[in-house]
Amino acid sequence: MISRIKVVNDVGELVSIFHAADTDVKRRLLLDLSTSWITMPMIEEKYGQEGKRALLYLDKIKLIESQWITGQNGPEKAYHTYYTSVQINLLGNLSDLADIIYATTMPEEELAKFEKKVESMIGNSDGVFIGDAAEALSMSQTLIRGLVRRSSVLQIKGYKITTINGA
Template identity: 70%
Template sequence: MVSRIKVVNDPGELVSIFHAADSDIKRKLLLDLSTGWITLPTIEQKYGKEGRRALLYLDKIKMIETQWITGSNGPEKAYHTYYTNVQINLMGTLSELADIIYAATLSDDQLQEYEDKIKALMKDDGSVFLGDVSDALNISQTLIRGIVKRSSILEIKGYKIELASGAE
């Protein structure tokens, strides 16, 4: 097996790492994915709708890889963790750290409130500039990045926030 290391250099990326296993189902799914290839029907059967959402989140943050396997119903897409190790190598200000910890510890309801506010700011093309969100919500860009990294439905592309592919 190839050993791959995810190097975390951005404080906002910590939110993704912490959120990848912040519930019992996510933790168990991550452990299962680290030991073998698993298909979506198997994940849904074992973990239900939350397992599917967790898989989409892991895919969004590029923690899993896919391949086609031959199953009893023919070819099926299977998933597995891409990395075997994580190395955290970063430095940030105390205010950045405070924003990252806050984003990582938001309740699901608080996160959804931020997601709804950000979606309401999106233009017809389904995107909004990070700076515009910062100004409109009167919060730091670091906190916004943390919220988006935590979100299953939003992603950052360059200086814009967009809806993530596969978002419900």
């Protein structure tokens, strides 16, 4: 087995790492993915809809890899963790750290409200600039980045926030 190390150099990436296993389903799925290749039907059978959402989140933050395997119903996509270890190398000021801790521990209901606000700012456009969102929501760019990294519906592309299904 090849040993790959995920190096975290950005304080904002901590939110993604901490939320990779923040529920029992995510934790168990991550452990299963680290030991074998698992298909989506296997995940749905064992973990239900929450397992499917967890897999999509792990894919969004690029902690898993996929490959096609031959299953009972023909070719199926199977998933496995890409990294075997995580190394955290960062230096941040206390205000950034406070924002990251807040983004990590924010209740799901508040995160959902944040996502809806940003989605309405995006509307039919190709995204909203992080700076514009920070100004409109009276939040720091670090907090915005942390919340977007935690989100299952938003992503950062360059300097813009977009929806995962959007541009």
